[in-house]
Amino acid sequence: MNQHTTKPSVYYPPGGILMWIIIYLELITFGGVLIAMVLFSKDEPDAFHQSRLLLNTSFGTINTLFLLVSGFFMALTVSALKAQNIQKSKLYLKLTMLGGLLFLGLKTVEYMGKIDVGLTMDYNTFFSFYWMLTLFHVIHVLVGLVILASVLRTMIKKPETLILEDVEASATFWHMCDLIWLLLFPLIYLVF
Secondary structure, X not given: OEOOOOOOEOOEOOOOHHHHXXXXXXXXXXXXXXXXXXXXXXXXXXXXXXXXXXXXXXXXXXXXXXXXXXXXXXXXXXXXXXXXXXXXXHHHHHHHHHHHHHHHXXXXXXXXXXXXXXXXXXXXXXXXXXXXXHHHHHHHHHHHHXXXXXXXXXXXXXXXXXXXXXXXXXXXXXXXXXXXXXXXXXXXXXXX
């Protein structure tokens, strides 16, 4: 594994400055839509409340746990890699990806249930926001899984070419997915 000896600094945070710019832009985007959702909810408080009651908070809670545990294993992946324990790092990365896959699996079950009863994007304003925000998040999780799969492939096939900063960048992106879900879950599933 190639470990660059770059000293940590504000000019080079884990994952690189470009990754942090992307994260800030994503958080601003999600934050803006969440603020819009709150503003729209003031015009239709009863509709938002009744719509929120149609969501399965158990699914949302379990998915939160999947992502939090997955994020924990991602942190262990980087830690093991820094200790140059590639075998543990591979195991932790696989567990990270399993958490993401479980999240997507349960989200698919939830989506199918909503579609079956007609709670689609055009049902009402609440569900327009629900679908927009959660589908955008799902796309981020899918992209994250592709990035993690690429890192895992390198760990397995060419571990000597693995660069720590690349793994840190993938970890940073994955943690962003966790953070976004931690913003979405309480507002969509619990607040309205």
